[in-house]
Amino acid sequence: MTRPQTTRRKRANGVESRQRILDAAVEIAGERGYEGTSIAAVSAKCGLPASSIYWHFKDKDDLIAAVIERSFETWLTALVLPGEETGTPLERATAMAANVAKALVDAPDFLRLGLMLALERRPVEPRGRTVFLQVREISRRRIGEVIRTLAPDLDEDAAHTLADYAVAGADGLFIHREIAGDAFDLVAMFALHARLVYEAALRMTARSGG
Amino acid sequence: MTRPQTTRRKRANGVESRQRILDAAVEIAGERGYEGTSIAAVSAKCGLPASSIYWHFKDKDDLIAAVIERSFETWLTALVLPGEETGTPLERATAMAANVAKALVDAPDFLRLGLMLALERRPVEPRGRTVFLQVREISRRRIGEVIRTLAPDLDEDAAHTLADYAVAGADGLFIHREIAGDAFDLVAMFALHARLVYEAALRMTARSGG
DNA sequence: CTCCAATTGGAATGATCGCTACAGCAAGAG
DNA sequence: CTCTTGCTGTAGCGATCATTCCAATTGGAG
Numbered sequence: 001m002t003r004p005q006t007t008r009r010k011r012a013n014g015v016e017s018r019q020r021i022l023d024a025a026v027e028i029a030g031e032r033g034y035e036g037t038s039i040a041a042v043s044a045k046c047g048l049p050a051s052s053i054y055w056h057f058k059d060k061d062d063l064i065a066a067v068i069e070r071s072f073e074t075w076l077t078a079l080v081l082p083g084e085e086t087g088t089p090l091e092r093a094t095a096m097a098a099n100v101a102k103a104l105v106d107a108p109d110f111l112r113l114g115l116m117l118a119l120e121r122r123p124v125e126p127r128g129r130t131v132f133l134q135v136r137e138i139s140r141r142r143i144g145e146v147i148r149t150l151a152p153d154l155d156e157d158a159a160h161t162l163a164d165y166a167v168a169g170a171d172g173l174f175i176h177r178e179i180a181g182d183a184f185d186l187v188a189m190f191a192l193h194a195r196l197v198y199e200a201a202l203r204m205t206a207r208s209g210g
Numbered sequence: 211m212t213r214p215q216t217t218r219r220k221r222a223n224g225v226e227s228r229q230r231i232l233d234a235a236v237e238i239a240g241e242r243g244y245e246g247t248s249i250a251a252v253s254a255k256c257g258l259p260a261s262s263i264y265w266h267f268k269d270k271d272d273l274i275a276a277v278i279e280r281s282f283e284t285w286l287t288a289l290v291l292p293g294e295e296t297g298t299p300l301e302r303a304t305a306m307a308a309n310v311a312k313a314l315v316d317a318p319d320f321l322r323l324g325l326m327l328a329l330e331r332r333p334v335e336p337r338g339r340t341v342f343l344q345v346r347e348i349s350r351r352r353i354g355e356v357i358r359t360l361a362p363d364l365d366e367d368a369a370h371t372l373a374d375y376a377v378a379g380a381d382g383l384f385i386h387r388e389i390a391g392d393a394f395d396l397v398a399m400f401a402l403h404a405r406l407v408y409e410a411a412l413r414m415t416a417r418s419g420g
Numbered sequence: 421c422t423c424c425a426a427t428t429g430g431a432a433t434g435a436t437c438g439c440t441a442c443a444g445c446a447a448g449a450g
Numbered sequence: 451c452t453c454t455t456g457c458t459g460t461a462g463c464g465a466t467c468a469t470t471c472c473a474a475t476t477g478g479a480g
Contacts, residue, residue, distance in 0.1 A: 013457070031331050035246035039438060049459055050439075056457095060438065112329060118389055119326045121241050133389065164386060165379075165399065165406075172382025176374060179328055179343065189375065196375075196406050203409075223427070249468060259429055260469080266427095270468065421480105428475075437466065444459075450452080 018056050020046040025067045026109050033116050034064060034126055065127040068117070071110040072135055079103035089150045090198050096146070097194035101187040104174055111174050140167045151201035158204045162197055169193045228266050230256040235277045236319050243326050244274060244336055275337040278327070281320040282345055289313035299360045300408050306356070307404035311397040314384055321384050350377045361411035368414045372407055379403045 024046035114132035144163035234256035324342035354373035
């Protein structure tokens with residue numbers, strides 16, 4: 001169990017093979033969904049035999065979960081959050097939304113696959129679906145915090161509702177871009193979305209507070 | 211070809227069998243997606259042998275397309291559009307959105323399955339996906355017309371953008387309800403969505419027009 | 421009755437499914 | 451050198467896949 005810290009990882013393939021398998025799997029799963037992702041197809045696409053896939057991953061469910069996890073990390077890496085001294089609160093909110101949209105354009109696999117899994121309701125839930133829903137829930141809470149920061153006088157229910165509305169809108173806009181293609185400017189639409197949510201928060205505050 | 215108009219449809223099953231097959235198929239397809247819908251599973255659920263399914267439908271793709279078409283008709287039947295003399299334009303818009311949401315709660319299969327198919331990008335596109343995208347495009351145009359009616363001075367680009375935003379929001383809110391369950395009040399959220407879009411249209415009109 | 425068309429039942433097709441068993445090979449450790 | 455570990459290659463397991471074939475069955479038309 002004492003693993004040697006000297007740089008040994010060169011004898012066959014190892015880490016690189018795992019990446020190749022995940023690369024192939026994310027492509028096929030994004031095309032055909034959970035059930036449509038066959039081990040044989042992944043094997044053919046990455047050039048490694050099925051036994052290698054099963055050496056790296058326990059079973060198909062484990063593979064899909066790993067795909068979700070890695071594509072989420074890829075998306076997180078692509079996501080650059082702006083500094084805090086940018087301008088008005090509205091400008092900061094729209095800039096943040098625009099950066100999320102940019103990351104989604106650069107790394108769409110996470111949300112595409114996650115939404116596919118989220119819409120399915122099979123008797124035994126795939127682990128990848130659970131992972132996605134957890135990440136989604138965390139995002140929802142974070143958006144809720146941002147909303148409460150930007151509109152501190154908003155009551156709890158309204159902030160919760162607006163956070164739900166914000167994530168739902170993000171999902172919907174992403175899907176619309178997946179359908180409509182590059183012609184749909186996701187970054188601009190996310191900025192618009194952020195503005196509408198922000199203005200709604202202001203109006204709701206004024207209504208309940210005054 | 212001269213089909214007898216006397217009520218003969220009683221000898222084996224015919225029309226009823228077709229409905230039973232579609233009932234089973236919509237349930238399984240809504241659970242497991244396109245690839246996960248096996249003829250054997252549909253056969254087991256509806257009690258009819260596979261040969262009956264293939265007598266009624268050309269192949270699996272034809273079956274899924276029929277499922278989409280019928281669930282769309284079911285949704286259209288559940289959709290009651292309000293009369294035109296209800297109140298302010300805003301009230302009419304929110305009432306319309308609420309009715310769409312109610313129909314989605316009562317008949318969610320169409321949008322659930324349609325979005326599942328829409329997210330997939332398999333090399334040979336299922337006919338059901340094409341059907342769904344066409345219906346969706348028609349809806350988008352209709353929403354654009356409503357927006358132009360409610361905000362006649364809005365320029366064409368802004369109306370188009372808001373129509374995209376409206377359908378995307380509807381999709382996203384629907385998905386959020388599929389994930390969160392009955393605790394998420396889809397009708398109220400659709401009403402809120404309609405209000406935000408409406409107010410955005412007014413603001414955009416004021417900005418460009420004045 | 422006979423005949424025909426509409427359905428169903430059941431069995432079978434070859435292909436593909438997820439997954440496993442196991443031998444082979446390359447390289448670091450002793 | 452040998453031994454172990456990490457990974458690949460081949461073959462194959464039983465199950466299930468979409469689809470087809472064809473022999474019943476059933477009720478209306480003649």
